[in-house]
Amino acid sequence: QAKLAGRNRAVEYRSEFDANAVERLQLVRHLRDALDNGEFTVLFQPQFGCDGRPLGIEALVRWQHPVRGLLAPAEFIGACEESGLMQQLGRQVLLEAASHHVRLVEAGLSGLRIAVNVSAAQFTEELYTDVEYVVRTLALPRGALELELTESAVMQSPEHAITLMQRLADLGVCFSIDDFGTGYSSLAYLKRFPIDRLKIDRSFVQDLDRNAQDAAICRSIIELAKSLDIGTVAEGVETVQQERWLRDHGCVALQGYLFGRPQRFDALLDDLRARGVEGPITA
Numbered sequence: 668q669a670k671l672a673g674r675n676r677a678v679e680y681r682s683e684f685d686a687n688a689v690e691r692l693q694l695v696r697h698l699r700d701a702l703d704n705g706e707f708t709v710l711f712q713p714q715f716g717c718d719g720r721p722l723g724i725e726a727l728v729r730w731q732h733p734v735r736g737l738l739a740p741a742e743f744i745g746a747c748e749e750s751g752l753m754q755q756l757g758r759q760v761l762l763e764a765a766s767h768h769v770r771l772v773e774a775g776l777s778g779l780r781i782a783v784n785v786s787a788a789q790f791t792e793e794l795y796t797d798v799e800y801v802v803r804t805l806a807l808p809r810g811a812l813e814l815e816l817t818e819s820a821v822m823q824s825p826e827h828a829i830t831l832m833q834r835l836a837d838l839g840v841c842f843s844i845d846d847f848g849t850g851y852s853s854l855a856y857l858k859r860f861p862i863d864r865l866k867i868d869r870s871f872v873q874d875l876d877r878n879a880q881d882a883a884i885c886r887s888i889i890e891l892a893k894s895l896d897i898g899t900v901a902e903g904v905e906t907v908q909q910e911r912w913l914r915d916h917g918c919v920a921l922q923g924y925l926f927g928r929p930q931r932f933d934a935l936l937d938d939l940r941a942r943g944v945e946g947p948i949t950a
């Protein structure tokens with residue numbers, strides 16, 4: 668009897684597993700079609716310096732699903748990475764994001780960086796080929812394109828990462844380390860990577876003004892960046908209290924719902940124009 672029940676449980680578990688596997692396969696098939704049909708689109712969120720000037724915009728991918736509407740990356744990035752589709756998706760995002768550079772120039776905002784997220788699965792020679800193509804065909808000036816890498820992407824194979832980043836930097840690309848503080852970074856390597864700034868993870872910014880440990884972590888990251896002579900961007904800034912704390916403690920740039928949600932490029936451009944703000948002096 669017990670044996671039978673055990674077997675039934677095993678069967679139940681097994682069919683559940685299969686249902687998940689089937690769903691996963693279906694998702695991958697849908698993702699492949701979506702890539703072919705151009706269903707992915709990019710929203711942009713602004714980054715501002717502490718003086719209020721816009722410094723950059725971050726491209727954040729969305730899936731314009733024909734039935735389910737606009738889907739966030741959490742719904743599909745993992746499946747893309749696991750099924751080998753991330754390279755193709757990343758290429759589309761890179762092309763679309765960078766293609767807006769000319770519009771920034773026309774709007775007198777040529778100094779704004781366009782930041783594109785790159786996951787560990789994309790951090791390969793193919794990325795170099797794609798970036799080289801985009802930089803050349805769009806004639807992007809130095810500093811116009813920023814790649815956001817995670818600690819895990821670069822620490823997986825640090826020597827390989829240093830070489831690849833150096834070659835990309837030679838194309839005029841700059842780098843930030845995304846979600847900094849949540850992964851594992853060797854400080855010894857950190858100074859050898861051509862990094863331009865650290866992005867303080869939202870999880871530390873969230874309770875900054877209420878949690879002494881989070882405040883200590885933010886302070887340490889800002890100090891670390893200063894001593895490495897690189898910049899900082901705080902992500903997920905939602906309140907004026909957080910803004911004030913970060914500005915008082917020397918964080919260079921701020922990004923979050925307080926300043927603007929991810930939105931369509933045209934809407935963002937209208938926003939920046941309406942603020943009457945000028946871009947950074949350095950082109």
Ligand code: C2E
Pocket residue numbers: 712726727728739740741744757760783784785786815845846869902903904905922923924925929
């Ligand atoms: P991330 O690069 O750390 O991006 C920040 C995320 O926080 C974005 O979520 C953004 O919409 C959200 N956010 C920004 N400000 C606030 C705020 O004030 N409050 C709160 N609660 N959230 C805020 P999103 O767009 O859902 O993206 C999630 C993650 O997906 C990104 O985290 C990034 O790791 C990944 N991702 C997005 N686009 C791409 C892409 O094109 N390629 C790759 N490889 N990954 C991407």
Ligand code: MG
Pocket residue numbers: 725784815845
């Ligand atoms: Mg990012």
Ligand code: MG
Pocket residue numbers: 845846866868902
């Ligand atoms: Mg981030």
Ligand code: MG
Pocket residue numbers: 846868869902
């Ligand atoms: Mg994050």
